[in-house]
Amino acid sequence: MTAQRVFHSADFDKTPPTFEVILPERLAHRGVEKDDARAAYSVERKHPVHFIDLPSHAISLTVGGLTPGGRSNRHRHTYETILYVLEGRGYSMIEDRRIEWEAGDAVYIPVWAWHHHVNADPDKPARYLACENAPMLQNAGRLAIREEAK
Template structure:
């Protein structure tokens, strides 16, 4: 006889059949992220250096992004949220029609599906930031989407 699992509705949010389990991943550390090398395809597409932090998270990604002196990235948008922490340099991020100026030590929030781009205001020094995104979570759900102005539209 086939057993049928209960179908949940919104009133059942507190119920679940799932039981958490611990699974030790093979990798817990990614040493010397920047020395491991740029992500060439993504860096070329975005036109600035990008270093992926290669850890087994299924929900959150981290990258180290760099902006070369006086660099302005392409406008793009995606269905995942982004939080940037500026490690060095100063510049701005355009989010839709709003310009948010930043410097080392600042954090910037980019909402999902907002057109945005980044600009390094120094013509001699690089800017560097850490980007945290919920892209893997949305990819695993099949709803991650990214559009780049000039490539996709």
């Protein structure tokens, strides 16, 4: 790993006039949901989570699922999240607000808001994409923090 240069406020004049394209070797992750969900992560959160493994430095994307009648842990984090519901129906509790959702809906989770997700269908699973800016915060200096409710 090469050392990354650290810039300070007096280095503003060192901002380059152009930008170099860095084209990573891997640009696709095939069969995302065919890979096993990250077992420990999924068990801890009480629902399956499939990580999309691509070299983004700013955003992450996961495929989450809720079993019929299931729910996620109550948690909060320092990164924004947008959920896009692929299938199912349910709701998210964001702080004290109940946000109903179904396939085709998108839900915004603000920074540091306590929340959890519930599958309201007792017979069918729910699936969603979660897009987050956690990698950007991690790369900016360990600013991505997640806290699970006790």
